[in-house]
Amino acid sequence: MKNIHVSTKVNGDEMEFICPPDETLLDALRGRMGLSGAKEGCGTGDCGACTVVMDGRVVASCLVLGAEADGAEITTVEGMSTGDTLHPLQQSFIDNAALQCGICTPGILVAAQNLLERNPDPSETEIRYWLAGNLCRCTGYDKIIKAVQIAAAEMRGA
């Protein structure tokens, strides 16, 4: 099959690329757009390391085709900070030791950002269920949940 021409917007930038019809969005982001922040942990949508936001929805980019990005707006971890100013969630993860090896961190940050846009004041249980699709093997999640709660409070101005 012929390759497909895709026009998309990634982290606010207009992007164009050509990919085979069966290439995943994750591979297109990493291989064609040089955005290696999203990671492949499983390739089957079970670990959340490749989480990005597509048209406002949290998706596992390993389960989305690159071709589906045509006309879509995508946010990856690379779009969270501005210059040398980190997003409050990013800063909170550093301040509260919410990462160890860091391979799951980009996916968790993107998912958490989307949660706080929908619900600025989630309960601990809501955060735990929202992030249930993002596996972390290092932290036991405890510090991640606390870091999200602290960032949420800061973003609410509490």
Place this chain on the structure above:
Amino acid sequence: MNFISKTKADFKVVGTRVPRPDGVDKVTGRAMYGADITVPGMLTGLVLRSPHAHATIDKIDASKALALPGVKAVVTCDDLGVPEDASLRDVQDNCLARGKVLYHGHAVAGIAAIDMATAKKALKLIEVSYTPLPHVTDVDAAMADGAPVVQEGRADESVPAGSHPNVTTMQEFGHGDLDAGFAKADKIISRSFKTAATHQGYIEPHACLASVGTDGKADLWCCTQGQYFVRELCAGIMGMATSQLRVTASEIGGGFGGKTTVFIEPVALALSRKTGRPVKIVMTREDVFRATGPTCSSSIDVKIGMTNEGRITAADAQLRYQGGAFPCETVSMGAQSAFAAYDLDAVRTQGWNVLTNRPKEAAYRAPGAPMAIFAVESVVDELCQELGLDPLKTRLLNAADAGTKSSYGPTFDQIGLKATLQAALEHDHYRAPLGENQGRGISCGFWFNFGGNTCVSLNLNFDGTVGITEGNPDIGGSRAAISMMAAEELGIPYEKVRTIVADTNSLGHNDVTDGSRVTFAVGLATIEAARAAIRVMCERAAKVWGIDPDAVVWEDGCAKPSGPNAGAFDPMSIEEIAASASDTGGPIAGHYEVNAEGAGVSFGVHIADLEVDPETGHTQVLRYTVFQDAGKAVHPDYVEGQMQGGAVQGIGWALNEEYIYGEDGRLENAGFLDYRVPVASDLPSIDTVILEIPNPGHPYGVRGVGETPIVPPLAALANAASRAIGARMTELPMSPPKLLAAIMAKG
């Protein structure tokens, strides 16, 4: 609580919660992990794996694959040398099978092509003729008469004559008269236990990029816990001189022991050598499950005698671990760990390693200990139930202490077990009320910890800041811990130190990042390297002042004359000394190289509250508290993180995680959907209590902390479940069907 110690006790930087130096890279996506590197001209490598649990390889025909446009090379074991060293040969035969495939997923051939699509297509065109053989995947079945033989002639001299050929080692530890000990007991309990193999479950699959030049010089980038060990293994397998292979460790996306050996690296090197181009291989998750890790599964018998007052009179255990298709010695560590928490007059542990048609076991956090201690702590708990004793007080009564001859031989130095048990006893978690269908379980845990070969280089820059080069991948926050100890010793701010991880050509040999060794051993070497630099800085100041170097001391980041007789000179700061280094003799550095000893053993105690649904067998962890001796917590956040992460891995092992094999010997759950690791919504907050009983073997009292936390959860949860349902759980994982069966069986 006061502890006698010669170690430093007043700290300015150590013990604070400074931001991690790799934090910004990791929260912005800038950090480079194994799969993140690309280079011009790079080929994509894939590995063909066995569909059989056990079979001879009769023929490999790659002609159709090689005829596909874009395919550049196929390699098999014939493309590698044949090392004389048996252990190296095992690593090699695991990377590319020789003559036989020994488990479902065993690598058979590697392929390199211009892109992934071509490589995938070509992989299907490699024709392999197999003759299937009988297989065995269960440890007890593999020891039984008539079991299929996985590999002939692999038993070492420790194995008694007449044992099944699948038994490769047999070890025994202990002391005292068992018969006399059991005769003194008021109650004796014997139980048998089984645990399933579990995977380390790091989120980052193995990945590497190999580039071999026509001059034979090679470079390898990979995610590993030990770039020096990778270099030795790969150079040996490739028949290269060690000096000609440079290995650079990427950021590592988790390892937990599972990235301490090689699986794909020699294949990538062989493909690169054959094609003359760089070759990158990234494992799929399915391949990670089928062909790396896991830990041993086990079958264990434990017999313990106790008096009515709770004193253990004798303890005996037989441990049978299957370590997969190649010999391994993990059972030895299980046998040594089993009764380490107790001060016993009569104790024996025997361990057998057994070959099966499963992937070779790889280290997993305190390898061998969790399952041994699960079995022992379950019997101790049952004895407490039967005799109406408090389980924490009973453990305190029997606890090992400084001066105790351990069950595995050495006499303990300063250890924190009693303090840890006492802290648990006094914690409000231990007294909190429980509801219906809920149980509280406790368990002790033990791990040896390790030091090992370590090199650190510390360089003073002309602006007074410091660069440190160390040789262990940063797997648990070690760059922060190393920078903190250097700043502490030099008396400068943490922000003035930058620690980087060296490639294999930039620093002398460093052992693998295992045994919870890095903060202990690299920290020790860093402190000594800083002291070496301080000596040079004091000499430079003495030179400027025209006084004897012995008359100069180092305080708060400055050289100072030591006393009135040395002369009245103003202190010379590290910045001033650095700025004038050129004029006083040249650049200033400190190095330290050591095979570090004195790691200091570690103990933890966990309390777990569990609710079991009597209708479904579903479990919910309600509350969990970890108590552990860190020696000195260099960065308390990271120590807590290790305690929490290890506990949750143990919770997964206890409740859900297992390798499931079909009758055909094939792994049935090679993915995160069916191999279920704990997710955020499965868990409560994991509370932590850090104790600090200094390790006399480290200048700051540091002990390893990374492995001990996975040891107690198996028994803590089994004890909690057993008390909740009123029946003893002896098999892990305690998945809902097993719990439901136990509930139904008791009527």
